[in-house]
Amino acid sequence: MATTLFILRRLLQAVVVVFIVTIVVFCLLHSLPGGPARGVLGVHATAQQIAQFNSEQGLDRPxxxxxxxxxxxxxxxxxGESFTLNAPVSQLIVQxxxxxxxxxxxxxxxxxxVAIPVGMWQARRRNRPSDYVLTTVSLVLYSTPVFFFGLILIALLTQVIPVLPSQAPSGDTLAQVFSDPAGLVLPIVTGAAAMVAVFSRFMRSATLENLDEDFVRTARAGxxxxxxxxxxxxxxxxxxxVVAMLGYYVPVLFGGSLVVEQLFNYPGxxxxxxxxxxxxDFPVLLGCVLVIAVATVCGTLLADVLQAIIDPRVKTTRS
Structure with missing residues:
Protein backbone atom coordinates (compact mmCIF):
# COMPACT_ATOMS: atom_id res chain seq x y z
CA MET A 1 0.00 0.00 0.00
CA ALA A 2 2.78 2.38 0.90
CA THR A 3 4.52 1.62 -2.39
CA THR A 4 1.33 2.29 -4.37
CA LEU A 5 0.77 5.63 -2.65
CA PHE A 6 4.39 6.55 -3.24
CA ILE A 7 4.12 5.80 -6.97
CA LEU A 8 0.79 7.65 -7.31
CA ARG A 9 2.25 10.70 -5.59
CA ARG A 10 5.23 10.67 -7.93
CA LEU A 11 2.93 10.29 -10.96
CA LEU A 12 0.91 13.33 -9.87
CA GLN A 13 4.08 15.35 -9.45
CA ALA A 14 5.25 14.24 -12.89
CA VAL A 15 1.98 15.42 -14.49
CA VAL A 16 2.34 18.83 -12.84
CA VAL A 17 5.94 19.15 -14.03
CA VAL A 18 4.98 18.20 -17.60
CA PHE A 19 2.24 20.85 -17.53
CA ILE A 20 4.81 23.45 -16.44
CA VAL A 21 7.12 22.28 -19.22
CA THR A 22 4.42 22.94 -21.83
CA ILE A 23 4.11 26.51 -20.53
CA VAL A 24 7.88 26.99 -20.73
CA VAL A 25 8.04 25.63 -24.28
CA PHE A 26 5.13 27.85 -25.32
CA CYS A 27 6.88 30.87 -23.84
CA LEU A 28 10.12 29.96 -25.63
CA LEU A 29 8.28 30.00 -28.94
CA HIS A 30 6.96 33.50 -28.30
CA SER A 31 10.19 34.89 -26.85
CA LEU A 32 12.06 34.65 -30.14
CA PRO A 33 13.38 38.04 -31.36
CA GLY A 34 10.69 39.39 -33.65
CA GLY A 35 8.46 36.40 -32.91
CA PRO A 36 8.30 33.04 -34.68
CA ALA A 37 7.47 34.68 -38.01
CA ARG A 38 10.68 36.71 -38.04
CA GLY A 39 12.71 33.66 -37.05
CA VAL A 40 11.23 31.58 -39.87
CA LEU A 41 10.95 34.16 -42.65
CA GLY A 42 14.22 35.94 -41.88
CA VAL A 43 15.21 39.52 -41.18
CA HIS A 44 14.28 40.69 -44.69
CA ALA A 45 10.62 39.65 -44.47
CA THR A 46 8.12 42.45 -45.02
CA ALA A 47 5.42 43.41 -42.56
CA GLN A 48 2.80 42.01 -44.94
CA GLN A 49 4.56 38.63 -45.10
CA ILE A 50 4.83 38.51 -41.32
CA ALA A 51 1.16 39.39 -40.89
CA GLN A 52 0.15 36.70 -43.39
CA PHE A 53 2.33 34.10 -41.62
CA ASN A 54 0.88 35.01 -38.22
CA SER A 55 -2.64 34.72 -39.60
CA GLU A 56 -1.97 31.31 -41.17
CA GLN A 57 -0.34 29.96 -38.00
CA GLY A 58 -2.88 31.51 -35.61
CA LEU A 59 -0.21 33.70 -34.01
CA ASP A 60 -2.35 36.83 -34.20
CA ARG A 61 -4.71 35.58 -31.49
CA PRO A 62 -4.41 36.43 -27.77
CA GLY A 80 3.07 21.18 -35.48
CA GLU A 81 4.49 21.09 -38.98
CA SER A 82 8.15 21.28 -39.94
CA PHE A 83 8.86 24.40 -41.96
CA THR A 84 11.77 22.86 -43.88
CA LEU A 85 10.87 19.17 -44.16
CA ASN A 86 7.13 19.73 -44.83
CA ALA A 87 6.19 16.88 -42.49
CA PRO A 88 4.45 16.65 -39.12
CA VAL A 89 6.92 17.07 -36.26
CA SER A 90 5.34 14.13 -34.41
CA GLN A 91 6.01 11.89 -37.41
CA LEU A 92 9.65 12.98 -37.59
CA ILE A 93 10.12 12.36 -33.87
CA VAL A 94 8.43 8.96 -34.02
CA GLN A 95 10.87 7.98 -36.78
CA VAL A 114 31.81 -1.13 -16.57
CA ALA A 115 31.34 1.47 -13.82
CA ILE A 116 29.73 -0.67 -11.09
CA PRO A 117 32.48 -3.31 -10.82
CA VAL A 118 35.20 -0.67 -11.31
CA GLY A 119 33.76 1.48 -8.51
CA MET A 120 33.51 -1.48 -6.12
CA TRP A 121 37.01 -2.62 -7.06
CA GLN A 122 38.38 0.86 -6.31
CA ALA A 123 36.60 0.95 -2.96
CA ARG A 124 38.07 -2.43 -2.05
CA ARG A 125 41.55 -1.09 -2.92
CA ARG A 126 41.17 2.49 -1.75
CA ASN A 127 44.27 4.65 -1.45
CA ARG A 128 46.34 2.14 -3.37
CA PRO A 129 48.18 2.92 -6.65
CA SER A 130 45.49 1.18 -8.73
CA ASP A 131 42.81 3.32 -7.08
CA TYR A 132 44.75 6.49 -7.86
CA VAL A 133 45.28 5.44 -11.48
CA LEU A 134 41.58 4.71 -12.06
CA THR A 135 40.61 7.94 -10.31
CA THR A 136 42.89 9.88 -12.67
CA VAL A 137 41.44 8.09 -15.70
CA SER A 138 37.91 8.87 -14.50
CA LEU A 139 38.71 12.55 -14.05
CA VAL A 140 40.25 12.72 -17.54
CA LEU A 141 37.23 11.03 -19.13
CA TYR A 142 34.81 13.27 -17.23
CA SER A 143 36.61 16.49 -18.16
CA THR A 144 37.13 15.61 -21.83
CA PRO A 145 34.44 17.08 -24.12
CA VAL A 146 32.34 14.42 -25.82
CA PHE A 147 33.10 15.65 -29.33
CA PHE A 148 36.86 15.72 -28.65
CA PHE A 149 36.85 12.19 -27.24
CA GLY A 150 34.85 11.05 -30.26
CA LEU A 151 37.35 12.65 -32.63
CA ILE A 152 40.19 10.87 -30.84
CA LEU A 153 38.42 7.53 -31.23
CA ILE A 154 37.71 8.24 -34.91
CA ALA A 155 41.35 9.12 -35.58
CA LEU A 156 42.66 6.14 -33.61
CA LEU A 157 40.27 3.38 -34.65
CA THR A 158 39.47 4.40 -38.23
CA GLN A 159 42.78 5.90 -39.38
CA VAL A 160 45.71 4.71 -37.25
CA ILE A 161 44.18 1.28 -36.58
CA PRO A 162 41.40 0.94 -39.20
CA VAL A 163 39.15 -1.59 -37.47
CA LEU A 164 35.88 0.35 -37.24
CA PRO A 165 33.86 2.59 -39.60
CA SER A 166 33.85 6.33 -38.88
CA GLN A 167 30.15 6.71 -39.70
CA ALA A 168 27.18 5.19 -37.92
CA PRO A 169 24.75 3.08 -39.98
CA SER A 170 22.00 5.09 -41.64
CA GLY A 171 18.42 4.24 -42.47
CA ASP A 172 14.82 4.99 -41.58
CA THR A 173 14.23 1.83 -39.53
CA LEU A 174 15.91 0.14 -36.58
CA ALA A 175 16.56 -2.92 -38.72
CA GLN A 176 18.68 -0.81 -41.08
CA VAL A 177 20.56 0.67 -38.14
CA PHE A 178 21.29 -2.78 -36.70
CA SER A 179 22.40 -4.05 -40.11
CA ASP A 180 25.88 -2.65 -39.39
CA PRO A 181 26.69 -3.38 -35.71
CA ALA A 182 30.31 -2.30 -36.14
CA GLY A 183 29.10 1.20 -36.98
CA LEU A 184 27.41 1.47 -33.57
CA VAL A 185 30.56 0.76 -31.56
CA LEU A 186 32.13 4.22 -31.70
CA PRO A 187 28.89 6.18 -30.97
CA ILE A 188 28.12 3.92 -27.99
CA VAL A 189 31.63 4.05 -26.54
CA THR A 190 31.87 7.82 -27.05
CA GLY A 191 28.63 8.48 -25.22
CA ALA A 192 29.36 5.99 -22.44
CA ALA A 193 32.87 7.19 -21.56
CA ALA A 194 31.87 10.17 -19.42
CA MET A 195 29.08 8.14 -17.80
CA VAL A 196 31.57 5.47 -16.75
CA ALA A 197 33.62 8.17 -15.03
CA VAL A 198 30.60 9.57 -13.17
CA PHE A 199 28.98 6.31 -12.12
CA SER A 200 32.24 4.66 -11.06
CA ARG A 201 32.92 7.57 -8.71
CA PHE A 202 29.41 7.34 -7.27
CA MET A 203 29.72 3.58 -6.87
CA ARG A 204 33.11 3.94 -5.18
CA SER A 205 31.79 6.52 -2.69
CA ALA A 206 28.64 4.50 -1.93
CA THR A 207 30.65 1.31 -1.44
CA LEU A 208 33.11 3.03 0.89
CA GLU A 209 30.22 4.42 2.92
CA ASN A 210 28.63 1.00 3.27
CA LEU A 211 31.92 -0.68 4.15
CA ASP A 212 32.05 1.50 7.25
CA GLU A 213 28.60 0.38 8.44
CA ASP A 214 28.08 -1.82 11.49
CA PHE A 215 26.55 -4.70 9.51
CA VAL A 216 29.83 -5.14 7.62
CA ARG A 217 31.82 -5.38 10.84
CA THR A 218 29.25 -7.82 12.23
CA ALA A 219 29.45 -9.99 9.10
CA ARG A 220 33.24 -9.94 9.23
CA ALA A 221 33.16 -10.94 12.89
CA GLY A 222 30.84 -13.82 11.97
CA VAL A 242 23.64 5.12 -8.68
CA VAL A 243 20.03 4.40 -9.69
CA ALA A 244 18.99 7.89 -8.58
CA MET A 245 21.82 9.43 -10.58
CA LEU A 246 20.85 7.41 -13.66
CA GLY A 247 17.34 8.90 -13.61
CA TYR A 248 18.66 12.44 -13.25
CA TYR A 249 21.20 11.74 -16.01
CA VAL A 250 18.50 11.39 -18.70
CA PRO A 251 18.83 15.00 -19.98
CA VAL A 252 22.61 14.56 -20.08
CA LEU A 253 22.14 11.42 -22.17
CA PHE A 254 19.94 13.24 -24.67
CA GLY A 255 22.29 16.24 -24.67
CA GLY A 256 25.21 13.95 -25.36
CA SER A 257 23.30 12.24 -28.14
CA LEU A 258 23.05 15.61 -29.92
CA VAL A 259 26.85 15.74 -30.16
CA VAL A 260 27.37 12.02 -30.78
CA GLU A 261 24.71 11.74 -33.47
CA GLN A 262 25.99 14.80 -35.31
CA LEU A 263 29.58 13.60 -35.04
CA PHE A 264 28.86 10.10 -36.38
CA ASN A 265 25.90 11.07 -38.60
CA TYR A 266 23.59 8.81 -36.62
CA PRO A 267 19.95 9.26 -37.77
CA GLY A 268 18.36 9.98 -34.38
CA ASP A 281 12.97 25.05 -37.95
CA PHE A 282 11.39 26.10 -34.64
CA PRO A 283 8.50 23.60 -34.54
CA VAL A 284 11.00 20.74 -34.75
CA LEU A 285 13.28 22.36 -32.15
CA LEU A 286 10.48 22.91 -29.66
CA GLY A 287 9.01 19.47 -30.33
CA CYS A 288 12.37 17.88 -29.53
CA VAL A 289 12.73 20.03 -26.41
CA LEU A 290 9.29 18.97 -25.22
CA VAL A 291 9.97 15.27 -25.81
CA ILE A 292 13.33 15.47 -24.02
CA ALA A 293 11.71 17.27 -21.08
CA VAL A 294 9.00 14.62 -20.80
CA ALA A 295 11.67 11.90 -21.04
CA THR A 296 13.57 13.61 -18.22
CA VAL A 297 10.46 13.64 -16.02
CA CYS A 298 9.81 9.98 -16.81
CA GLY A 299 13.44 9.11 -16.08
CA THR A 300 13.29 10.82 -12.72
CA LEU A 301 10.02 9.07 -11.92
CA LEU A 302 11.48 5.71 -12.90
CA ALA A 303 14.54 6.37 -10.74
CA ASP A 304 12.33 7.14 -7.73
CA VAL A 305 10.32 3.95 -8.23
CA LEU A 306 13.46 1.83 -8.62
CA GLN A 307 14.93 3.42 -5.50
CA ALA A 308 11.80 2.51 -3.57
CA ILE A 309 12.09 -1.08 -4.77
CA ILE A 310 15.81 -1.38 -4.04
CA ASP A 311 15.69 0.47 -0.72
CA PRO A 312 12.26 0.36 1.02
CA ARG A 313 13.42 3.12 3.38
CA VAL A 314 12.98 5.61 0.52
CA LYS A 315 9.18 5.33 0.79
CA THR A 316 9.23 6.36 4.42
CA THR A 317 11.85 9.07 4.21
CA ARG A 318 10.08 10.79 1.29
CA SER A 319 6.50 10.32 2.40
Missing amino acids: LPVQYVLYLGQLLRGDL RLPKTLVLTLAQAVLALV GSSMRSILTRHVFRNSLTP MGLLFWNAAQSS
Missing part, protein backbone atom coordinates in the same frame (compact mmCIF):
# COMPACT_ATOMS: atom_id res chain seq x y z
CA LEU A 63 -1.71 34.44 -25.99
CA PRO A 64 -4.10 32.58 -23.62
CA VAL A 65 -6.13 31.42 -26.61
CA GLN A 66 -2.97 30.34 -28.41
CA TYR A 67 -1.83 28.37 -25.37
CA VAL A 68 -5.17 26.56 -25.04
CA LEU A 69 -5.03 25.64 -28.72
CA TYR A 70 -1.39 24.58 -28.34
CA LEU A 71 -2.27 22.39 -25.35
CA GLY A 72 -5.12 20.82 -27.28
CA GLN A 73 -2.75 20.02 -30.14
CA LEU A 74 -0.31 18.39 -27.73
CA LEU A 75 -3.05 16.23 -26.22
CA ARG A 76 -3.86 15.03 -29.75
CA GLY A 77 -0.18 14.30 -30.41
CA ASP A 78 0.11 17.22 -32.82
CA LEU A 79 3.47 19.00 -32.41
CA ARG A 96 13.96 9.23 -34.93
CA LEU A 97 13.16 8.69 -31.24
CA PRO A 98 13.51 4.84 -31.21
CA LYS A 99 17.01 5.13 -32.67
CA THR A 100 18.05 7.65 -30.04
CA LEU A 101 16.53 5.50 -27.29
CA VAL A 102 18.47 2.46 -28.53
CA LEU A 103 21.69 4.48 -28.61
CA THR A 104 21.25 6.05 -25.16
CA LEU A 105 20.10 2.75 -23.62
CA ALA A 106 23.17 0.97 -25.03
CA GLN A 107 25.40 3.75 -23.67
CA ALA A 108 23.80 3.53 -20.22
CA VAL A 109 24.04 -0.27 -20.09
CA LEU A 110 27.70 -0.22 -21.15
CA ALA A 111 28.47 2.50 -18.62
CA LEU A 112 26.81 0.62 -15.75
CA VAL A 113 28.36 -2.73 -16.68
CA GLY A 223 33.43 -15.20 9.55
CA SER A 224 31.98 -14.00 6.21
CA SER A 225 34.53 -13.29 3.49
CA MET A 226 34.87 -9.81 2.04
CA ARG A 227 33.76 -11.10 -1.38
CA SER A 228 30.57 -12.49 0.15
CA ILE A 229 29.89 -9.24 2.04
CA LEU A 230 30.39 -7.15 -1.10
CA THR A 231 28.12 -9.28 -3.29
CA ARG A 232 25.37 -10.10 -0.77
CA HIS A 233 25.10 -6.90 1.27
CA VAL A 234 27.16 -3.92 0.09
CA PHE A 235 26.31 -4.23 -3.61
CA ARG A 236 22.55 -3.69 -3.25
CA ASN A 237 22.87 -0.87 -0.73
CA SER A 238 25.42 0.90 -2.92
CA LEU A 239 23.14 0.80 -5.98
CA THR A 240 20.62 3.29 -4.54
CA PRO A 241 22.55 6.52 -5.31
CA MET A 269 16.69 12.86 -32.60
CA GLY A 270 20.01 14.54 -31.88
CA LEU A 271 20.79 14.84 -35.59
CA LEU A 272 17.21 15.97 -36.24
CA PHE A 273 17.61 18.70 -33.61
CA TRP A 274 20.98 19.74 -35.03
CA ASN A 275 19.65 20.05 -38.59
CA ALA A 276 16.59 21.96 -37.35
CA ALA A 277 18.83 24.40 -35.50
CA GLN A 278 20.82 25.02 -38.68
CA SER A 279 17.65 25.84 -40.64
CA SER A 280 15.74 27.65 -37.82
Whole structure:
Protein backbone atom coordinates (compact mmCIF):
# COMPACT_ATOMS: atom_id res chain seq x y z
CA MET A 1 0.00 0.00 0.00
CA ALA A 2 2.78 2.38 0.90
CA THR A 3 4.52 1.62 -2.39
CA THR A 4 1.33 2.29 -4.37
CA LEU A 5 0.77 5.63 -2.65
CA PHE A 6 4.39 6.55 -3.24
CA ILE A 7 4.12 5.80 -6.97
CA LEU A 8 0.79 7.65 -7.31
CA ARG A 9 2.25 10.70 -5.59
CA ARG A 10 5.23 10.67 -7.93
CA LEU A 11 2.93 10.29 -10.96
CA LEU A 12 0.91 13.33 -9.87
CA GLN A 13 4.08 15.35 -9.45
CA ALA A 14 5.25 14.24 -12.89
CA VAL A 15 1.98 15.42 -14.49
CA VAL A 16 2.34 18.83 -12.84
CA VAL A 17 5.94 19.15 -14.03
CA VAL A 18 4.98 18.20 -17.60
CA PHE A 19 2.24 20.85 -17.53
CA ILE A 20 4.81 23.45 -16.44
CA VAL A 21 7.12 22.28 -19.22
CA THR A 22 4.42 22.94 -21.83
CA ILE A 23 4.11 26.51 -20.53
CA VAL A 24 7.88 26.99 -20.73
CA VAL A 25 8.04 25.63 -24.28
CA PHE A 26 5.13 27.85 -25.32
CA CYS A 27 6.88 30.87 -23.84
CA LEU A 28 10.12 29.96 -25.63
CA LEU A 29 8.28 30.00 -28.94
CA HIS A 30 6.96 33.50 -28.30
CA SER A 31 10.19 34.89 -26.85
CA LEU A 32 12.06 34.65 -30.14
CA PRO A 33 13.38 38.04 -31.36
CA GLY A 34 10.69 39.39 -33.65
CA GLY A 35 8.46 36.40 -32.91
CA PRO A 36 8.30 33.04 -34.68
CA ALA A 37 7.47 34.68 -38.01
CA ARG A 38 10.68 36.71 -38.04
CA GLY A 39 12.71 33.66 -37.05
CA VAL A 40 11.23 31.58 -39.87
CA LEU A 41 10.95 34.16 -42.65
CA GLY A 42 14.22 35.94 -41.88
CA VAL A 43 15.21 39.52 -41.18
CA HIS A 44 14.28 40.69 -44.69
CA ALA A 45 10.62 39.65 -44.47
CA THR A 46 8.12 42.45 -45.02
CA ALA A 47 5.42 43.41 -42.56
CA GLN A 48 2.80 42.01 -44.94
CA GLN A 49 4.56 38.63 -45.10
CA ILE A 50 4.83 38.51 -41.32
CA ALA A 51 1.16 39.39 -40.89
CA GLN A 52 0.15 36.70 -43.39
CA PHE A 53 2.33 34.10 -41.62
CA ASN A 54 0.88 35.01 -38.22
CA SER A 55 -2.64 34.72 -39.60
CA GLU A 56 -1.97 31.31 -41.17
CA GLN A 57 -0.34 29.96 -38.00
CA GLY A 58 -2.88 31.51 -35.61
CA LEU A 59 -0.21 33.70 -34.01
CA ASP A 60 -2.35 36.83 -34.20
CA ARG A 61 -4.71 35.58 -31.49
CA PRO A 62 -4.41 36.43 -27.77
CA LEU A 63 -1.71 34.44 -25.99
CA PRO A 64 -4.10 32.58 -23.62
CA VAL A 65 -6.13 31.42 -26.61
CA GLN A 66 -2.97 30.34 -28.41
CA TYR A 67 -1.83 28.37 -25.37
CA VAL A 68 -5.17 26.56 -25.04
CA LEU A 69 -5.03 25.64 -28.72
CA TYR A 70 -1.39 24.58 -28.34
CA LEU A 71 -2.27 22.39 -25.35
CA GLY A 72 -5.12 20.82 -27.28
CA GLN A 73 -2.75 20.02 -30.14
CA LEU A 74 -0.31 18.39 -27.73
CA LEU A 75 -3.05 16.23 -26.22
CA ARG A 76 -3.86 15.03 -29.75
CA GLY A 77 -0.18 14.30 -30.41
CA ASP A 78 0.11 17.22 -32.82
CA LEU A 79 3.47 19.00 -32.41
CA GLY A 80 3.07 21.18 -35.48
CA GLU A 81 4.49 21.09 -38.98
CA SER A 82 8.15 21.28 -39.94
CA PHE A 83 8.86 24.40 -41.96
CA THR A 84 11.77 22.86 -43.88
CA LEU A 85 10.87 19.17 -44.16
CA ASN A 86 7.13 19.73 -44.83
CA ALA A 87 6.19 16.88 -42.49
CA PRO A 88 4.45 16.65 -39.12
CA VAL A 89 6.92 17.07 -36.26
CA SER A 90 5.34 14.13 -34.41
CA GLN A 91 6.01 11.89 -37.41
CA LEU A 92 9.65 12.98 -37.59
CA ILE A 93 10.12 12.36 -33.87
CA VAL A 94 8.43 8.96 -34.02
CA GLN A 95 10.87 7.98 -36.78
CA ARG A 96 13.96 9.23 -34.93
CA LEU A 97 13.16 8.69 -31.24
CA PRO A 98 13.51 4.84 -31.21
CA LYS A 99 17.01 5.13 -32.67
CA THR A 100 18.05 7.65 -30.04
CA LEU A 101 16.53 5.50 -27.29
CA VAL A 102 18.47 2.46 -28.53
CA LEU A 103 21.69 4.48 -28.61
CA THR A 104 21.25 6.05 -25.16
CA LEU A 105 20.10 2.75 -23.62
CA ALA A 106 23.17 0.97 -25.03
CA GLN A 107 25.40 3.75 -23.67
CA ALA A 108 23.80 3.53 -20.22
CA VAL A 109 24.04 -0.27 -20.09
CA LEU A 110 27.70 -0.22 -21.15
CA ALA A 111 28.47 2.50 -18.62
CA LEU A 112 26.81 0.62 -15.75
CA VAL A 113 28.36 -2.73 -16.68
CA VAL A 114 31.81 -1.13 -16.57
CA ALA A 115 31.34 1.47 -13.82
CA ILE A 116 29.73 -0.67 -11.09
CA PRO A 117 32.48 -3.31 -10.82
CA VAL A 118 35.20 -0.67 -11.31
CA GLY A 119 33.76 1.48 -8.51
CA MET A 120 33.51 -1.48 -6.12
CA TRP A 121 37.01 -2.62 -7.06
CA GLN A 122 38.38 0.86 -6.31
CA ALA A 123 36.60 0.95 -2.96
CA ARG A 124 38.07 -2.43 -2.05
CA ARG A 125 41.55 -1.09 -2.92
CA ARG A 126 41.17 2.49 -1.75
CA ASN A 127 44.27 4.65 -1.45
CA ARG A 128 46.34 2.14 -3.37
CA PRO A 129 48.18 2.92 -6.65
CA SER A 130 45.49 1.18 -8.73
CA ASP A 131 42.81 3.32 -7.08
CA TYR A 132 44.75 6.49 -7.86
CA VAL A 133 45.28 5.44 -11.48
CA LEU A 134 41.58 4.71 -12.06
CA THR A 135 40.61 7.94 -10.31
CA THR A 136 42.89 9.88 -12.67
CA VAL A 137 41.44 8.09 -15.70
CA SER A 138 37.91 8.87 -14.50
CA LEU A 139 38.71 12.55 -14.05
CA VAL A 140 40.25 12.72 -17.54
CA LEU A 141 37.23 11.03 -19.13
CA TYR A 142 34.81 13.27 -17.23
CA SER A 143 36.61 16.49 -18.16
CA THR A 144 37.13 15.61 -21.83
CA PRO A 145 34.44 17.08 -24.12
CA VAL A 146 32.34 14.42 -25.82
CA PHE A 147 33.10 15.65 -29.33
CA PHE A 148 36.86 15.72 -28.65
CA PHE A 149 36.85 12.19 -27.24
CA GLY A 150 34.85 11.05 -30.26
CA LEU A 151 37.35 12.65 -32.63
CA ILE A 152 40.19 10.87 -30.84
CA LEU A 153 38.42 7.53 -31.23
CA ILE A 154 37.71 8.24 -34.91
CA ALA A 155 41.35 9.12 -35.58
CA LEU A 156 42.66 6.14 -33.61
CA LEU A 157 40.27 3.38 -34.65
CA THR A 158 39.47 4.40 -38.23
CA GLN A 159 42.78 5.90 -39.38
CA VAL A 160 45.71 4.71 -37.25
CA ILE A 161 44.18 1.28 -36.58
CA PRO A 162 41.40 0.94 -39.20
CA VAL A 163 39.15 -1.59 -37.47
CA LEU A 164 35.88 0.35 -37.24
CA PRO A 165 33.86 2.59 -39.60
CA SER A 166 33.85 6.33 -38.88
CA GLN A 167 30.15 6.71 -39.70
CA ALA A 168 27.18 5.19 -37.92
CA PRO A 169 24.75 3.08 -39.98
CA SER A 170 22.00 5.09 -41.64
CA GLY A 171 18.42 4.24 -42.47
CA ASP A 172 14.82 4.99 -41.58
CA THR A 173 14.23 1.83 -39.53
CA LEU A 174 15.91 0.14 -36.58
CA ALA A 175 16.56 -2.92 -38.72
CA GLN A 176 18.68 -0.81 -41.08
CA VAL A 177 20.56 0.67 -38.14
CA PHE A 178 21.29 -2.78 -36.70
CA SER A 179 22.40 -4.05 -40.11
CA ASP A 180 25.88 -2.65 -39.39
CA PRO A 181 26.69 -3.38 -35.71
CA ALA A 182 30.31 -2.30 -36.14
CA GLY A 183 29.10 1.20 -36.98
CA LEU A 184 27.41 1.47 -33.57
CA VAL A 185 30.56 0.76 -31.56
CA LEU A 186 32.13 4.22 -31.70
CA PRO A 187 28.89 6.18 -30.97
CA ILE A 188 28.12 3.92 -27.99
CA VAL A 189 31.63 4.05 -26.54
CA THR A 190 31.87 7.82 -27.05
CA GLY A 191 28.63 8.48 -25.22
CA ALA A 192 29.36 5.99 -22.44
CA ALA A 193 32.87 7.19 -21.56
CA ALA A 194 31.87 10.17 -19.42
CA MET A 195 29.08 8.14 -17.80
CA VAL A 196 31.57 5.47 -16.75
CA ALA A 197 33.62 8.17 -15.03
CA VAL A 198 30.60 9.57 -13.17
CA PHE A 199 28.98 6.31 -12.12
CA SER A 200 32.24 4.66 -11.06
CA ARG A 201 32.92 7.57 -8.71
CA PHE A 202 29.41 7.34 -7.27
CA MET A 203 29.72 3.58 -6.87
CA ARG A 204 33.11 3.94 -5.18
CA SER A 205 31.79 6.52 -2.69
CA ALA A 206 28.64 4.50 -1.93
CA THR A 207 30.65 1.31 -1.44
CA LEU A 208 33.11 3.03 0.89
CA GLU A 209 30.22 4.42 2.92
CA ASN A 210 28.63 1.00 3.27
CA LEU A 211 31.92 -0.68 4.15
CA ASP A 212 32.05 1.50 7.25
CA GLU A 213 28.60 0.38 8.44
CA ASP A 214 28.08 -1.82 11.49
CA PHE A 215 26.55 -4.70 9.51
CA VAL A 216 29.83 -5.14 7.62
CA ARG A 217 31.82 -5.38 10.84
CA THR A 218 29.25 -7.82 12.23
CA ALA A 219 29.45 -9.99 9.10
CA ARG A 220 33.24 -9.94 9.23
CA ALA A 221 33.16 -10.94 12.89
CA GLY A 222 30.84 -13.82 11.97
CA GLY A 223 33.43 -15.20 9.55
CA SER A 224 31.98 -14.00 6.21
CA SER A 225 34.53 -13.29 3.49
CA MET A 226 34.87 -9.81 2.04
CA ARG A 227 33.76 -11.10 -1.38
CA SER A 228 30.57 -12.49 0.15
CA ILE A 229 29.89 -9.24 2.04
CA LEU A 230 30.39 -7.15 -1.10
CA THR A 231 28.12 -9.28 -3.29
CA ARG A 232 25.37 -10.10 -0.77
CA HIS A 233 25.10 -6.90 1.27
CA VAL A 234 27.16 -3.92 0.09
CA PHE A 235 26.31 -4.23 -3.61
CA ARG A 236 22.55 -3.69 -3.25
CA ASN A 237 22.87 -0.87 -0.73
CA SER A 238 25.42 0.90 -2.92
CA LEU A 239 23.14 0.80 -5.98
CA THR A 240 20.62 3.29 -4.54
CA PRO A 241 22.55 6.52 -5.31
CA VAL A 242 23.64 5.12 -8.68
CA VAL A 243 20.03 4.40 -9.69
CA ALA A 244 18.99 7.89 -8.58
CA MET A 245 21.82 9.43 -10.58
CA LEU A 246 20.85 7.41 -13.66
CA GLY A 247 17.34 8.90 -13.61
CA TYR A 248 18.66 12.44 -13.25
CA TYR A 249 21.20 11.74 -16.01
CA VAL A 250 18.50 11.39 -18.70
CA PRO A 251 18.83 15.00 -19.98
CA VAL A 252 22.61 14.56 -20.08
CA LEU A 253 22.14 11.42 -22.17
CA PHE A 254 19.94 13.24 -24.67
CA GLY A 255 22.29 16.24 -24.67
CA GLY A 256 25.21 13.95 -25.36
CA SER A 257 23.30 12.24 -28.14
CA LEU A 258 23.05 15.61 -29.92
CA VAL A 259 26.85 15.74 -30.16
CA VAL A 260 27.37 12.02 -30.78
CA GLU A 261 24.71 11.74 -33.47
CA GLN A 262 25.99 14.80 -35.31
CA LEU A 263 29.58 13.60 -35.04
CA PHE A 264 28.86 10.10 -36.38
CA ASN A 265 25.90 11.07 -38.60
CA TYR A 266 23.59 8.81 -36.62
CA PRO A 267 19.95 9.26 -37.77
CA GLY A 268 18.36 9.98 -34.38
CA MET A 269 16.69 12.86 -32.60
CA GLY A 270 20.01 14.54 -31.88
CA LEU A 271 20.79 14.84 -35.59
CA LEU A 272 17.21 15.97 -36.24
CA PHE A 273 17.61 18.70 -33.61
CA TRP A 274 20.98 19.74 -35.03
CA ASN A 275 19.65 20.05 -38.59
CA ALA A 276 16.59 21.96 -37.35
CA ALA A 277 18.83 24.40 -35.50
CA GLN A 278 20.82 25.02 -38.68
CA SER A 279 17.65 25.84 -40.64
CA SER A 280 15.74 27.65 -37.82
CA ASP A 281 12.97 25.05 -37.95
CA PHE A 282 11.39 26.10 -34.64
CA PRO A 283 8.50 23.60 -34.54
CA VAL A 284 11.00 20.74 -34.75
CA LEU A 285 13.28 22.36 -32.15
CA LEU A 286 10.48 22.91 -29.66
CA GLY A 287 9.01 19.47 -30.33
CA CYS A 288 12.37 17.88 -29.53
CA VAL A 289 12.73 20.03 -26.41
CA LEU A 290 9.29 18.97 -25.22
CA VAL A 291 9.97 15.27 -25.81
CA ILE A 292 13.33 15.47 -24.02
CA ALA A 293 11.71 17.27 -21.08
CA VAL A 294 9.00 14.62 -20.80
CA ALA A 295 11.67 11.90 -21.04
CA THR A 296 13.57 13.61 -18.22
CA VAL A 297 10.46 13.64 -16.02
CA CYS A 298 9.81 9.98 -16.81
CA GLY A 299 13.44 9.11 -16.08
CA THR A 300 13.29 10.82 -12.72
CA LEU A 301 10.02 9.07 -11.92
CA LEU A 302 11.48 5.71 -12.90
CA ALA A 303 14.54 6.37 -10.74
CA ASP A 304 12.33 7.14 -7.73
CA VAL A 305 10.32 3.95 -8.23
CA LEU A 306 13.46 1.83 -8.62
CA GLN A 307 14.93 3.42 -5.50
CA ALA A 308 11.80 2.51 -3.57
CA ILE A 309 12.09 -1.08 -4.77
CA ILE A 310 15.81 -1.38 -4.04
CA ASP A 311 15.69 0.47 -0.72
CA PRO A 312 12.26 0.36 1.02
CA ARG A 313 13.42 3.12 3.38
CA VAL A 314 12.98 5.61 0.52
CA LYS A 315 9.18 5.33 0.79
CA THR A 316 9.23 6.36 4.42
CA THR A 317 11.85 9.07 4.21
CA ARG A 318 10.08 10.79 1.29
CA SER A 319 6.50 10.32 2.40
